[in-house]
Amino acid sequence: MTAPARNLDPLIVELRALLGERLSTSEAVRRQHGKDESFHDLAAPDAVAFATSTEDVAAVVRVCARHKVPVIAYGTGTSLEGHVQALHGGVCIDLTQMNAILEVNNEDLDCRVQPGVTRKQLNNHLRDSGLFFPIDPGADASLGGMAATRASGTNAVRYGTMRENVLGLTVVLADGRVIRTGGRARKSAAGYDLTRLFVGSEGTLGIITEIQLRLYGIPESIASAVCSFATLEGAVRTVTQTIQMGIPVARIELLDEFQMDAINRYSDLSYPVQPTLFFEFHGSENGVREQAEMVGEIAAEFGGGDFQWATRQEDRNRLWQARHDAYYASLALRPGCKGWATDVCVPISRMTECLLETRKDIDESGLLAPIVSHAGDGNFHLVFIVDPENQEEMARAGAVNERMVTRALAAGGTCTGEHGIGYGKLEFLKAEHGEAVSVMRQIKTALDPDNIMNPGKVL
Amino acid sequence: MTAPARNLDPLIVELRALLGERLSTSEAVRRQHGKDESFHDLAAPDAVAFATSTEDVAAVVRVCARHKVPVIAYGTGTSLEGHVQALHGGVCIDLTQMNAILEVNNEDLDCRVQPGVTRKQLNNHLRDSGLFFPIDPGADASLGGMAATRASGTNAVRYGTMRENVLGLTVVLADGRVIRTGGRARKSAAGYDLTRLFVGSEGTLGIITEIQLRLYGIPESIASAVCSFATLEGAVRTVTQTIQMGIPVARIELLDEFQMDAINRYSDLSYPVQPTLFFEFHGSENGVREQAEMVGEIAAEFGGGDFQWATRQEDRNRLWQARHDAYYASLALRPGCKGWATDVCVPISRMTECLLETRKDIDESGLLAPIVSHAGDGNFHLVFIVDPENQEEMARAGAVNERMVTRALAAGGTCTGEHGIGYGKLEFLKAEHGEAVSVMRQIKTALDPDNIMNPGKVL
Numbered sequence: 001m002t003a004p005a006r007n008l009d010p011l012i013v014e015l016r017a018l019l020g021e022r023l024s025t026s027e028a029v030r031r032q033h034g035k036d037e038s039f040h041d042l043a044a045p046d047a048v049a050f051a052t053s054t055e056d057v058a059a060v061v062r063v064c065a066r067h068k069v070p071v072i073a074y075g076t077g078t079s080l081e082g083h084v085q086a087l088h089g090g091v092c093i094d095l096t097q098m099n100a101i102l103e104v105n106n107e108d109l110d111c112r113v114q115p116g117v118t119r120k121q122l123n124n125h126l127r128d129s130g131l132f133f134p135i136d137p138g139a140d141a142s143l144g145g146m147a148a149t150r151a152s153g154t155n156a157v158r159y160g161t162m163r164e165n166v167l168g169l170t171v172v173l174a175d176g177r178v179i180r181t182g183g184r185a186r187k188s189a190a191g192y193d194l195t196r197l198f199v200g201s202e203g204t205l206g207i208i209t210e211i212q213l214r215l216y217g218i219p220e221s222i223a224s225a226v227c228s229f230a231t232l233e234g235a236v237r238t239v240t241q242t243i244q245m246g247i248p249v250a251r252i253e254l255l256d257e258f259q260m261d262a263i264n265r266y267s268d269l270s271y272p273v274q275p276t277l278f279f280e281f282h283g284s285e286n287g288v289r290e291q292a293e294m295v296g297e298i299a300a301e302f303g304g305g306d307f308q309w310a311t312r313q314e315d316r317n318r319l320w321q322a323r324h325d326a327y328y329a330s331l332a333l334r335p336g337c338k339g340w341a342t343d344v345c346v347p348i349s350r351m352t353e354c355l356l357e358t359r360k361d362i363d364e365s366g367l368l369a370p371i372v373s374h375a376g377d378g379n380f381h382l383v384f385i386v387d388p389e390n391q392e393e394m395a396r397a398g399a400v401n402e403r404m405v406t407r408a409l410a411a412g413g414t415c416t417g418e419h420g421i422g423y424g425k426l427e428f429l430k431a432e433h434g435e436a437v438s439v440m441r442q443i444k445t446a447l448d449p450d451n452i453m454n455p456g457k458v459l
Numbered sequence: 460m461t462a463p464a465r466n467l468d469p470l471i472v473e474l475r476a477l478l479g480e481r482l483s484t485s486e487a488v489r490r491q492h493g494k495d496e497s498f499h500d501l502a503a504p505d506a507v508a509f510a511t512s513t514e515d516v517a518a519v520v521r522v523c524a525r526h527k528v529p530v531i532a533y534g535t536g537t538s539l540e541g542h543v544q545a546l547h548g549g550v551c552i553d554l555t556q557m558n559a560i561l562e563v564n565n566e567d568l569d570c571r572v573q574p575g576v577t578r579k580q581l582n583n584h585l586r587d588s589g590l591f592f593p594i595d596p597g598a599d600a601s602l603g604g605m606a607a608t609r610a611s612g613t614n615a616v617r618y619g620t621m622r623e624n625v626l627g628l629t630v631v632l633a634d635g636r637v638i639r640t641g642g643r644a645r646k647s648a649a650g651y652d653l654t655r656l657f658v659g660s661e662g663t664l665g666i667i668t669e670i671q672l673r674l675y676g677i678p679e680s681i682a683s684a685v686c687s688f689a690t691l692e693g694a695v696r697t698v699t700q701t702i703q704m705g706i707p708v709a710r711i712e713l714l715d716e717f718q719m720d721a722i723n724r725y726s727d728l729s730y731p732v733q734p735t736l737f738f739e740f741h742g743s744e745n746g747v748r749e750q751a752e753m754v755g756e757i758a759a760e761f762g763g764g765d766f767q768w769a770t771r772q773e774d775r776n777r778l779w780q781a782r783h784d785a786y787y788a789s790l791a792l793r794p795g796c797k798g799w800a801t802d803v804c805v806p807i808s809r810m811t812e813c814l815l816e817t818r819k820d821i822d823e824s825g826l827l828a829p830i831v832s833h834a835g836d837g838n839f840h841l842v843f844i845v846d847p848e849n850q851e852e853m854a855r856a857g858a859v860n861e862r863m864v865t866r867a868l869a870a871g872g873t874c875t876g877e878h879g880i881g882y883g884k885l886e887f888l889k890a891e892h893g894e895a896v897s898v899m900r901q902i903k904t905a906l907d908p909d910n911i912m913n914p915g916k917v918l
Contacts, residue, residue, distance in 0.1 A: 107703055107808035150648045161646050163655075164623060179895040185804040186836045187620050188873035189609045189659055190880060191888050191917060192899045196622075196655030200648055217705035244566055246676035286745050345644040349566035377645045414647035421649060429650050436638040439906065440651045446905035447898065458650060 011067045022050040033092040039338040040082035045092035054209040062176030073203040075142030081422025087456035109215045115144020131215040134159035138324040149420040150200030157376030158250040170210035174448035203454035219282035224316045225307040228274040234302035235275040236352045239375040251280035252376040259370035266329030267322040330383045344408035345379040345417025379417035470526045481509040492551040498797040499541035504551035513668040521635030532662040534601030540881025546915035568674045574603020590674040593618035597783040608879040609659030616835030617709040629669035633907035662913035678741035683775045684766040687733040693762035694734040695811045698834040710739035711835040718829035725788030726781040789842045799843040803867035804876025807837045838876035
């Protein structure tokens with residue numbers, strides 16, 4: 001996809017007057033900002049503006065609004081459904097220089113950050129405070145991008161997603177107005193919930209320039225463990241039973257045998273090449289012991305082996321780093337190929353059947369696609385390792401993906417648990433939400449009548 | 460306030476043809492539906508439609524839309540800021556006959572209900588399933604009304620509010636279209652979060668006709684306790700420290716000495732007339748013991764007495780019934796007067812100062828106004844016991860209320876933690892949200908261009 005031909009010179013001149021050196025039209029910079037981590041084609045913007053303040057963002061948006069030129073926000077480029085591609089050209093606003101942690105309120109367990117702060121940067125900053133920010137999508141994504149895509153990840157089963165953990169936002173709207181949504185109170189019944197409207201809107205309604213986040217006290221005790229299973233079904237059933245019993249696990253992650261093979265190779269580990277659960281328990285010492293014993297009993301019932309414990313911080317870090325590298329480990333299975341990551345989320349009672357049918361479908365299609373799952377939420381991912389040049393292979397992957405989504409929707413689930421719509425899942429949004437999509441479109445039209453905010457995404 | 464004069468006869472004829480006996484224009488029925496539990500004046504609708512299905516609601520709304528006549532949803536009428544008053548006349552849709560529990564999914568810990576189901580009805584229905592629905596605003600409100608007002612209450616500190624516990628909705632829009640929002644998956648990144656937009660919109664964007672709710676397993680162990688304090692400050696500081704330490708209390712409620720006096724009289728109890736905390740702990744037996752010990756130590760540090768435990772279910776019920784009757788108990792202090800209930804919510808670090816300054820302000824104003832607080836959330840209420848005919852007294856109460864809200868906003872809080880805006884707090888919404896209110900108005904205009912959905916409320 002390419003941008004329509006038009007003369008953007010007057011726009012560029014205006015932006016250059018505003019930003020000077022902080023505006024780039026170099027091909028290298030534009031190309032670098034025209035792609036996320038997905039297999040989707042590059043679509044470079046016409047210019048990249050490096051913002052350093054909310055006022056910068058508002059000024060750039062005002063100029064673009066006057067010229068009716070698209071505006072696309074950019075954090076770390078780690079999205080997976082083509083969220084940042086400049087499908088209709090326009091100006092990319094790079095927010096990475098807005099990376100200040102503005103305020104940490106230890107007593108209130110909250111903080112305020114600029115959108116370019118990454119989750120690891122925040123947690124490093126918090127280290128000595130006894131607090132942490134739990135949302136962890138794997139990539140060291142920017143918190144602005146995480147809010148914009150309603151990110152979640154491994155800890156969501158216990159701590160929720162960005163939906164639950166964003167208290168308020170500063171947002172630049174399509175006409176350059178700046179608003180603040182939400183606040184620092186833990187709850188409010190004052191007016192429409194604009195915070196939740198912007199969280200997950202993928203830059204199509206406005207650009208997030210500040211985020212108020214919930215924080216949590218670091219638990220007194222943390223324990224991580226790995227447990228291998230004879231069958232994929234046994235691993236899934238262990239998860240569903242754990243959740244149904246209300247055991248407050250902090251992480252309960254499932255990797256199938258293909259994924260375990262990949263991470264063994266990539267991270268130089270020697271786990272059994274079997275379906276495996278990665279656990280983490282948070283609580284008091286007694287609480288953690290209690291949780292671990294209960295889950296251990298459930299696992300044993302479903303053919304799980306002994307728990308291998310990682311008690312030291314560095315062992316835990318190694319374990320979770322391996323988990324987080326699952327995507328790159330999968331890519332390394334077939335050098336030169338690309339990863340097509342996709343995810344769905346279903347009610348927990350339907351996960352066993354949805355996940356097993358999907359595994360069977362992949363195997364029958366002859367594709368390479370490890371499964372990894374934030375299983376406690378009913379959310380599972382697969383990464384097709386494909387050659388984008390091979391149209392037949394891409395079509396086969398597309399068919400498996402479509403069947404997986406159809407299966408998830410039939411089970412009362414969603415076409416994406418955490419990756420978002422971008423433009424890779426546009427066709428599924430309507431299948432999932434029907435007439436409600438027209439309401440989303442009414443809101444989009446009301447707030448962005450000229451469709452300049454990340455056009456071609458979500459709707 | 461009265462409705463503008465206009466001829467509604469053609470509308471009534473059409474609605475009568477649709478609903479027959481289920482349309483009432485009798486004065487008694489209209490008056491009964493023109494008021495909530497607040498002190499706000501009665502404003503009766505022109506007719507009351509008793510809906511029995513989503514299709515009923517959609518048909519009534521379509522007729523009203525054609526005639527550009529207001530539509531107001533009605534559940535149990537237990538709101539507190541004039542939410543149901545027909546300020547511009549129109550048709551009240553009574554949803555109490557839509558009281559079916561449509562589906563309970565034990566394995567997925569969720570259910571789907573019609574909007575007229577009350578929270579106690581749902582919990583009675585769930586009793587043998589081992590599950591419960593925790594959100595508890597005190598009144599036996601309808602779940603549709605609770606969703607529409609983003610209700611919370613005593614358990615919110617542990618289980619969140621309606622914001623966190625509504626998974627999806629069926630909504631009739633201002634033009635009679637029916638949409639479904641959200642779904643049964645625990646998380647989703649598919650499109651705009653319309654569920655959260657309708658939760659808390661107080662009937663101004665659409666009428667909720669089905670609600671998908673999260674449920675929870677009944678904890679293995681539950682223990683309730685009461686603890687008296689020498690000073691209000693000691694009680695508040697016990698709460699803030701408990702929250703800051705991350706102790707997962709299920710309920711932590713504060714009642715000042717005026718409120719304790721009121722409930723002693725009303726519920727024939729003999730608690731010390733002192734600032735008091737009501738606790739509830741949920742968890743495993745060990746977990747509950749651990750939590751109670753930790754909180755007990757904190758309380759002792761701040762001048763708290765011994766915990767009086769309520770271990771038997773009936774004692775716990777008696778304790779919490781007394782807490783829930785606080786409003787009626789306050790009313791009974793001064794027979795013939797009315798209650799003006801108001802609430803704010805602030806960051807926990809600011810609660811001590813906000814609550815103590817408010818108590819002082821009440822005392823200096825010479826008003827009778829017990830304070831009761833969902834203290835774990837930083838949310839506190841006061842009920843002015845006033846004579847609405849006494850304009851001078853009402854003005855004094857209004858001034859104390861305004862100062863309390865101003866204080867809360869200055870502390871980074873909200874003008875209402877859980878009661879909502881209705882039309883009683885319209886003036887404060889702008890003070891809290893500034894320019895963001897114009898975005899709320901854009902959304903309202905997009906979805907309800909003729910302003911027929913509960914006009915005069917929220918915006």
